[in-house]
Every structure is written in C-alpha cells, then in structure tokens.
Amino acid sequence: MILKTEQLSFYYGNQQVLHGIDFQIEPGITAIIGPNAVGKSTLMKCLCGILRGQGNVRLDGKLINAWTHEEISRRVSYLPQAFTTRAVLTVFETVLLGRLGHLGWHVSDEDIQIVDRLLEAMQLSELGQRWLNQLSGGQAQRVAIAQALARQPNVLLMDEPTSSLDLRQQVDVLTFIKKWTLENRIATVIAIHDLNLAAQFADNVCMLANGRVFGQGAPRELLTPEAIASVYGVTAHIVHENDRLFVHVLGSL
Numbered sequence: 740m741i742l743k744t745e746q747l748s749f750y751y752g753n754q755q756v757l758h759g760i761d762f763q764i765e766p767g768i769t770a771i772i773g774p775n776a777v778g779k780s781t782l783m784k785c786l787c788g789i790l791r792g793q794g795n796v797r798l799d800g801k802l803i804n805a806w807t808h809e810e811i812s813r814r815v816s817y818l819p820q821a822f823t824t825r826a827v828l829t830v831f832e833t834v835l836l837g838r839l840g841h842l843g844w845h846v847s848d849e850d851i852q853i854v855d856r857l858l859e860a861m862q863l864s865e866l867g868q869r870w871l872n873q874l875s876g877g878q879a880q881r882v883a884i885a886q887a888l889a890r891q892p893n894v895l896l897m898d899e900p901t902s903s904l905d906l907r908q909q910v911d912v913l914t915f916i917k918k919w920t921l922e923n924r925i926a927t928v929i930a931i932h933d934l935n936l937a938a939q940f941a942d943n944v945c946m947l948a949n950g951r952v953f954g955q956g957a958p959r960e961l962l963t964p965e966a967i968a969s970v971y972g973v974t975a976h977i978v979h980e981n982d983r984l985f986v987h988v989l990g991s992l
C-alpha cells in the first residue's frame with residue numbers, strides 16, 4: 740500500500756463534500772470516477788496534502804501531516820484539472836522544470852534524456868522551443884502531463900488529464916502513462932469521466948457517489964448496469980468483447 744485514507748471527511752465551510760472515505764491505492768492505475776461535483780478533485784487534493792480534512796491520509800504508512808511539503812512533493816506529483824501558467828517558458832524548459840527536485844549543480848545527461856523521451860511520448864518533440872502561450876489546449880495539456888511524469892514520483896495524481904485531448908491522443912497518452920506506471924512500479928491515480936477509458940486502462944476503479952465510496956475494485960466487478968444507473972442516473976449496456984469492457988449509455992433514467 741502506498742497511499743491510504745481512513746475515514747476521510749472534508750468540508751468547504753459548512754458544506755460536507757467527502758464523507759468518511761476509506762480508500763487504498765496500490766501500484767498500478769486507479770481511476771476515480773463519479774458524477775460532476777461528487778468530490779473527485781477534492782479527494783485528489785486531500786491525497787497530496789493540499790487540502791487537509793478530518794480522518795487520516797497515510798503516505799507509505801506515515802500520516803501525511805507528518806511529512807514536510809518538500810518530502811511530499813518528492814514522492815507525489817499532482818496534475819490539477821486546469822494547468823495554467825503565465826510563466827514565459829518554452830515547452831522544453833517547462834518539462835525540465837519537473838526535474839527541479841533531481842537537479843544537482845547542472846542539468847545532467849539523464850535529465851535531458853528523460854525530458855526528450857517524455858516530449859517524444861507526448862508528441863511534442865517538434866514543439867520543444869515553442870513558447871507555452873503559443874500552444875493549443877491539447878498541446879498544453881500534454882506539456883503538463885510530461886512535466887508531472889518528469890518528476891518521477893512514487894505516486895502520480897492526475898485530475899482529468901485527457902479532458903482536452905482528441906480520441907487518438909487520449910489513447911496514446913493513457914497507453915504511455917500505463918507503460919510508465921508499470922516500468923517505474925508507481926501508483927497512478929486518474930480522475931476521469933470516460934468510463935470506457937477507465938475500463939481500458941485502470942487496474943482498479945474507485946466509484947464515488949454523494950461524497951462516499953460507492954465501490955472499489957476491478958473495472959469488470961464495478962462497472963455494472965446497476966451501479967452505473969445508481970451513481971449516474973443513466974441506463975447503460977455493458978459489452979464484453981476480446982477481454983475488453985465497453986459501456987454503452989442508452990439514456991437518462
């Protein structure tokens with residue numbers, strides 16, 4: 740177990756958003772799914788210590804409050820839903836910034852190799868010298884993902900990392916994130932709306948409803964018509980084909 744919550748609750752003022760969440764993250768990919776405003780981003784922010792709720796969050800068994808900010812940021816990389824920066828930087832420099840925690844007196848060959856590999860994987864090699872403010876939404880999102888990976892964390896938290904990407908990019912980027920997760924034996928948590936992508940790439944799914952964990956388990960166990968109806972209020976048909984699971988949404992209940 741790398742990251743764990745015990746009876747985690749969170750309030751914004753008087754509004755309780757998370758209600759006693761017990762959630763465990765193992766190496767591999769965990770998808771957090773659930774309707775709008777259910778608390779996915781809030782949970783992600785609690786997992787990396789940006790927000791502090793009631794109950795416990797444990798990183799490598801130790802309470803998150805007991806780690807310093809630097810210690811957390813060396814282990815956990817968090818990619819927020821909206822990546823905005825006014826910094827005047829090129830694409831290459833922005834991804835290299837992800838190496839900040841690793842840099843010694845100078846930028847090593849290894850740092851450059853990692854940045855080059857990530858730029859290539861995110862199909863950004865041609866754009867290395869482009870200014871950040873000259874990118875499309877999808878390109879900027881891939882720069883943010885490359886920077887998060889460049890930090891080489893033990894835990895990678897990504898809030899809707901494919902929301903601006905076209906169909907091909909969604910698949911290519913998630914395929915690379917999965918490969919990176921396995922290669923580095925890390926735990927990657929992805930908040931995502933697309934249930935088909937969650938089924939395709941996640942080893943584990945955590946389904947939230949009303950600020951609570953509705954269920955956690957393998958996509959096949961969790962993504963049933965009954966669960967989808969109960970959590971999203973839609974009727975869905977599930978098809979199993981060539982070891983893959985497909986969710987067809989038929990309509991609102």
Ligand SMILES: Nc1ncnc2c1ncn2[C@@H]1O[C@H](COP(=O)(O)OP(=O)(O)OP(=O)(O)O)[C@@H](O)[C@H]1O
Nearest residue numbers: 751754756773774775776777778779780781782820
């Ligand atoms: N800074 C804040 N102050 C007050 N309320 C907030 C704040 N951030 C989020 N909320 C509220 O908390 C609830 C959960 O928001 P959160 O962003 O965690 O949901 P989400 O599941 O990530 O939603 P979405 O799928 O729409 O991105 C919502 O009702 C939201 O309006």
